[in-house]
Amino acid sequence: MTRKRRGILSATVLLLCVIFYWLFAAPGVADLSISSTELSIERGEYLVHAGGCISCHQGEGASGLSGGMALVSDFGTFYAPNITPDVSTGIGGWNSREFLMALKHGRTPNGSFYYPAFPYRAYSGMSDQDVMDIAAYLLAQEPVTHTVPKHDLSMWMSRWFMAGWNRLADFSAKPPLLKTEDPLILRGAYLARNLGHCGECHTPRNALGMLQQSREFAGATMGESHADAINPDALTSWGREDFAFFLLLGMKPDGEFIGGEMESVIEHNTSMLSDEDRAALAAFFKQER
């Protein structure tokens, strides 16, 4: 081999290593501990509601968050896993790092990738403390032994492709910056964009299934289901009180009750929030942007 060829070869290998590292390296997470105090467990329970976890992970009958629900998407059918602390079929024995990696980075305990049917990109903005309290609550629940079906996806939908998908999604536009320091609106933004992941259904996606954040809350269709636009333009006839009332009871200003997937969001998420948090969501959605 000539010296020139050897040079090209080593440069190529180096470049591949850099790309490999960039795609697959595990992100750093803080070294925290999961508390088992009553206070953390109670906060965690509230956050599990605000995070809408129940809408997807609820098991059949009264079996807690033991999963099994089919989530039909344009990319195939996903089955929400068992997130009770059962060691063999659930998340028993998970440590703080595993919770932070899963919820904030979409990474599995063995370094692989979750599919974004699990809304970890929204949850990535969650505070570490909130993740720890969610962990405290989940680990304090009754373990349920329940094996959920395998996802039904096309052949090419490998978990490892999600490495590239995540990087591409990082490049796409960010949600509009908030031009306010009003704590109520900021709390509303945290509940809507992160915990409540309202954009997962209400923000349109591109052909690769990435959220088009420049059109945040402009309405979207996934499979059979259409989620209306909920940006300020669409909500002109809704007052803040109307919005907060809707989040409590699912009744629109015209007196009609909401159906579809939103019913579950109202039942398990927004109706369980404090009046203050519903007011925060209303303040966020009704503010001029």
Ligand code: HEC
């Ligand atoms: C829109 C549906 C949906 C919501 C909402 C949701 N999840 Fe999930 N979750 C999933 C799916 C689907 C997976 C599996 C993804 C995969 O296999 O790649 C998953 C995976 C997980 C895992 C990893 C489990 C394992 O065995 O590896 C944990 C932990 C988890 N979710 C916790 C939560 C928590 C906590 C919340 C609420 C803050 C939540 N999820 C909200 C759908 C959801």
Ligand code: HEC
């Ligand atoms: C799992 C998907 C999903 C999530 C998550 C979700 N929504 Fe919805 N939402 C829908 C669908 C679907 C509809 C339309 C339901 C129908 O009319 O049958 C809807 C309707 C609505 C409406 C009524 C709009 C109108 O003009 O009639 C409002 C307001 C709303 N959602 C707010 C929210 C907020 C706030 C959040 C976050 C806390 C949220 N949604 C999260 C799916 C979702």
